[in-house]
Amino acid sequence: MKPSLRDRHAVAVSVDCLVFGYDEGQLRVLLIQRRRPPFEGRWAIPGGFVEDGETLHQAATRELAEETGIRKVFLEELQVFDAVDRDPRGRVLSVAFLALVKPSGLKLVAASDAVRAAWFVLEEVPELAFDHRGILDAGLQRLRADLLRRPIGLELLPRKFTLGQLQRLYEVILNRAFDVSNFRKKILGLGVLQPTQDYETDVAHRAARLYTFDLASYRSLMANGFRAF
């Protein structure tokens, strides 16, 4: 690149990964505690600057692994945050990503710029660094909208799950109740769930059948269009 182009139009670009996880019947956000200024010690959404030669998606994946130890997650562009004064160091443009992780094997390993990494229930999220509260709000809105349009909720559940778990996930995230019978009919009618031969164990009531997500029929469903509720 000629120096002129970079000098005249350069902007520092960072990525921020808003990570949602679902565990113990609760939707949780992954936050890190900042090791360095600005906002040293304050909780924030994991992220960092884009390096030369990597795409934003790659940068987001890398930062997530570095700061929290999380790998292999669903990761999708959310929105750009570009208020000119959003970073006290100067003009920094941030591309926010929305990430969804399965609860199984969630071993958080804080490192790099992060002192700690921890999951927070929405109601207990502390004051955040930068404009990260805005990112969280935007991401939550997007998650709720997406849940109704595509089987994105499955990214938050283990490989095998019961319909009860899935229903509770919908109820918790959308903050509304569903009729058991109607929920089953609707979800199974979509044809994206594959029943297995396995059942729940050690529960104080009739054991529920476990289902898995059927990728093939998911694709054909998306090709057409899909609408839950």
Place this chain on the structure above:
Amino acid sequence: MKPSLRDRHAVAVSVDCLVFGYDEGQLRVLLIQRRRPPFEGRWAIPGGFVEDGETLHQAATRELAEETGIRKVFLEELQVFDAVDRDPRGRVLSVAFLALVKPSGLKLVAASDAVRAAWFVLEEVPELAFDHRGILDAGLQRLRADLLRRPIGLELLPRKFTLGQLQRLYEVILNRAFDVSNFRKKILGLGVLQPTQDYETDVAHRAARLYTFDLASYRSLMANGFRAF
């Protein structure tokens, strides 16, 4: 900003405005012919580099005015395009915006980096510069999805319009037919259209009533959620 931050993480950032217009029963895209390399003489989506101290939205508005003379339009973030080799000059990250303009008073004034500015029907769009074909495809998909979710189509029509015009707009963009009676019922049932006392003139059939868009009820509709078809 400390030099170190800018030097190490700076990326050239541009905005591109994908502008759709609807006229004579056709959906059209606004393109400009590039005055300078790279891709000199090639048609492209209007856009340019972000200047210091302006937001992306401001930059998009400015570039659109400079290159085409268009002002006051609906303008919304579409998506970031960040392939590392998308610009032969080096790493340039582009934030694409989706713009919708009303056909009335469309005076195109090419200037700045643009030799010409012109409207193209989708089928006649030539080969485009950079990855602009991808931006166009993404924007079209977004426009179609949005049309079903919110009364965005009204941004493409003049202030007063007939239900027939609106229906044709939906049919052209979504490439499917709607039953006249059902379309009227559905749209009017939403309550976002205000009937006026005016009618079409000089048509070889019964004159159609003109409607306007009611912003107030639109807001309450969005607050809840809305679904056309």
Place this chain on the structure above:
DNA sequence: CCAAAAGTGTTCACGGTACACCCATGC
């Protein structure tokens, strides 16, 4: 036996779809 959640069936109301029909205007 009881509590608790899985799982099934039935009824009802609403909204989308299809289609038939009348109205107004220019040529």
Place this chain on the structure above:
DNA sequence: GCATGGGTGTACCGTGAACACTTTTGG
């Protein structure tokens, strides 16, 4: 009077909402 598109009414069907009921398991 005929073609053209505006505008209205109705009958049917599928889907979602509400709810009653049975099944299985642990305590």
